[in-house]
Amino acid sequence: MAKRLTTIIRREQIAEAALALVADQGVGALTARNVARVVGVTAPALYKHFPGGKADILASVLDLLDDVKTEGIRQALEEPGPALTKLRRCYDLHISVVERYRALPNLVLSDALWSDETHLRDRLLANHQRHQSEVAGIIRQGQAAGEIRADIDADQIFVQFLGQFLTIAILYSRRGDMIDPKTQAEANWKMFAQGVAP
Template structure:
């Protein structure tokens, strides 16, 4: 998928955006940070847009393990529980990624970027909603709240917690706090 150098470039790019926003991602800064010249970057990526696209691809690859939790066999509640845990575990390991994964604004300048981000967002939302819907039919999850809104509460609260975490300078333990959130989410699902 990515060569070692390409992965380094993508990860450095994510770091630059995480630190000072998309306007901080310039070819010059990227080359400087890595310690090679600007033209050398173009041996690994056609242009800046391709780097941006690769960041999204990197998102997808990195978050795949947590998505897979939702695709396993088993009880809906357990799948959602494992999804949340995996999610926070990964983002705790890749904190720069946590800072920009929900910053859709960074990918608004190009239509193809915007579209593929929307696709990723819709995929996870649809998957979660499908699981909840089915579990509601099986009487595993409370039907008082619609599947759509329950999905919004779960994903929304997860996202919001991650944003609070990254904006506050990662001062709290996201995995511990995520565990507590997960417990409370289970309560409203029953």
């Protein structure tokens, strides 16, 4: 029997429960009642802290994603050394997120986010633009230092950078055995680093 909630449910706990549910049963299974069951609380207790139900749960997933990406970029900016070292730090963090939250692409690319909850879509886009600006800034520093080719716009290189882990994330999200994320991540990084070398 589900327990009553006596303390505030951490948003990260709810996000992780939602992602686990989607990984096991698909996006269609993402309901407040199902998430409450996974967390082990009553549905009314979950609704007390997440009155928007599914929309609030999706918001908690976006919070988790934004926190992880922001922290990864912060670490990359503090990393000593050349721009590619900083980008690699950011890349490795994204790969670890892909491995930990296999269902993340299913939610981030779902109609539930892009069509049903447009305010969350707008928030996701704003966060993406902020992160793109920060990572493209690292790329521009590398271009200015002669470490990264300057004949391609930094924002276009960013899109290529993004593709290096998004393809892994999408394949891995469908079935965990379709791809070995670590092995493919190494191959993708090698191709990316060679492609952007001056």
